[in-house]
Amino acid sequence: MQISHEGYFRDRQRHDLxxxxxxxxxxxxxxxxxxxxxxxxxxRLHRTLDELxxxxxxxxxxxxxxxxxFTRTARMQFESSFLASVFTAFGLIQHEGPAPHERxxxxxxxxxxxxxxxxxxxxxxxxxxFEHAWFLLQLLDRQNELKMTRCRRCQSHYxxxxxxxxxxxxxxxxxxxxxxxxxxxxxxxxxxQPVATTDLSKETPGQPP
Numbered sequence: 001m002q003i004s005h006e007g008y009f010r011d012r013q014r015h016d017l018x019x020x021x022x023x024x025x026x027x028x029x030x031x032x033x034x035x036x037x038x039x040x041x042x043x044r045l046h047r048t049l050d051e052l053x054x055x056x057x058x059x060x061x062x063x064x065x066x067x068x069x070f071t072r073t074a075r076m077q078f079e080s081s082f083l084a085s086v087f088t089a090f091g092l093i094q095h096e097g098p099a100p101h102e103r104x105x106x107x108x109x110x111x112x113x114x115x116x117x118x119x120x121x122x123x124x125x126x127x128x129x130f131e132h133a134w135f136l137l138q139l140l141d142r143q144n145e146l147k148m149t150r151c152r153r154c155q156s157h158y159x160x161x162x163x164x165x166x167x168x169x170x171x172x173x174x175x176x177x178x179x180x181x182x183x184x185x186x187x188x189x190x191x192x193q194p195v196a197t198t199d200l201s202k203e204t205p206g207q208p209p
Contacts, residue, residue, distance in 0.1 A: 010106075013106055014035040014036060014037055014106055015035075015037075015045075017034060017035050017106055017109050017110055017113070018031050018035045018037055018041075018042060018045055019045055019049070020110075020113050021034070021035075021109065021113065021130070022042075022045060022046060022049055022056060023049070023056060024113070024116065024130035025056060025057050025058070025059050025129065025130055025131070026059075026130050026131060026134075027059050027060075027063060027131055028042050028043075029063065030063070030130075030131065030134055033103075033104050034104065034105065034106060034108065034109030034112075035106060035109065036104075036106075046058055059131065063131055063134075063135065064131055064132050064135040065135070067139055067145040067146055067161065068161070069132065070128075070132075070136055070139075070146060070159055070161075071146075071159065071160075071161045071164065074171040074172075074174055074175050075171070076127065076128075077158065077159060077171040078158075078170075078171045078172065079123060079126060079127060079128055080128065080136060080159045081148075081157065081158040081159045081170065081171070082119065082122075082123060083116075083119050083126075083128055083133060083136060084136065084140055084148055084157075084159050085157065086115050086118055086119045086122070087115055087136075087137055087140070088148075089115075090111055090114060090115040090118075091111070092111065092112065092115055092137060093137070093140055093141070093148075112133075112134070112137070116130060116133050119133070136159075140159075144162070145161070145162055145163070146159055146160070146161060146162065147159070147160055147162055148160075151169050151170035151173055152168055152169060153169045153170070153173040154169075154170060154172070154173055156170055156172075157170075158170035158171060
């Protein structure tokens with residue numbers, strides 16, 4: 001009886017995690033990796049949630065594959081850096097020592113959902129989707145395209161594109177270094193003003209200009 005109880009609770013745990021990931025619009029392949037459920041069972045779970053008043057989008061097609069998505073704008077790079085810090089706080093990013101759970105385990109899926117939901121609560125206008133967050137964690141694990149780097153100005157950590165050699169500061173410091181719209185307008189107005197010149201024809205002969 002104890003073995004059957006353990007099997008029941010384990011199956012229930014996979015079921016609950018699958019529903020949780022479906023609510024975050026995770027793809028079937030990602031749910032299958034963490035829960036071990038079949039494609040058919042995941043589709044049935046999708047149909048049970050179709051009856052809810054809140055429409056849950058079922059994402060299809062290929063998973064995100066563009067690392068530049070996380071650094072395309074200063075705001076997106078800031079949110080990606082914020083999310084990476086949450087991953088680190090939850091122990092999902094460990095460059096030294098073993099990982100807390102296997103990437104294809106129910107425990108890891110639950111921990112990832114905890115981190116992602118915390119990120120959404122702390123950052124009200126979060127734009128990074130669940131699948132993009134999953135892809136970001138993979139990139140940070142590999143460290144061959146994106147990496148957490150310390151800013152030279154404020155000493156904070158941020159996600160940096162390793163192929164972008166021109167960026168030397170975090171997105172917040174980059175935005176502070178950019179001139180304000182008022183400064184740009186003043187510079188344009190000064191550039192349009194005529195340069196004062198000296199009329200040599202009106203000068204007195206014999207006098208130095």
